[in-house]
Amino acid sequence: MSLEKLDKRDRQILNLLQDNGRLSNAELAERVNLSPSACLRRVKQLEDSGLVAGYHMHLDMKACGMSGAAFVFVTLDGQGRDSLARFERAIKDINEIQDCYLLAGQYDYLLRVIYRNAADLERIHHDILTNLPGVVRVNSTLTLRAVKHTGKLTV
Structure with missing residues (x-):
């Protein structure tokens, strides 16, 4: 799946998950106006397409002792x-x-x-x-x- 083939909802999903990868599927579905099952299906398709490289936690450098x-x-x-x-x-x-x-x-x-x-x-x-x-x-x-x-x- 390429960026050109994404619809408005796919783009919303990607942007929302980039802002907060810990959004629950229910909250994500509500924000993009989809049922939870349809939203989960789209997220899975986006992940399988290779557009989603992964999920990670961003640690604060200074809090980890790196000045x-x-x-x-x-x-x-x-x-x-x-x-x-x-x-x-x-x-x-x-x-x-x-x-x-x-x-x-x-x-x-x-x-x-x-x-x-x-x-x-x-x-x-x-x-x-x-x-x-x-x-x-x-x-x-x-x-x-x-x-x-x-x-x-x-x-």
Whole structure:
């Protein structure tokens, strides 16, 4: 199912669930003016179509003891398929690296890294980032505060 084939109710369902993934089926059905069984059927079809990538809980970074985030630009010693694959495999299980994007341009990757304090950031930089396969340079930019953070897509 593609976005072009969605009707108004499907779009409402997707937008409401992006705002609050914990809405009960009964409440969701009422908001989109459907019976609970018809609403549940539509949600199941949307999930099965691949439009819904999953459901998750968003934790507050500071409440979890993480005082900061840094965006880290990474340059590798080569851009061959094997070099990229080694780097990507190595970062998969590093919890401090929250996001990783392959870039086109001056840098090879952009990482979003979270840390507890300055000493923790230094540990991550020295012990983790600079020791990843193929890394020749890291350039970090520290955030002061998040002004907007959303994963919501308007459908």
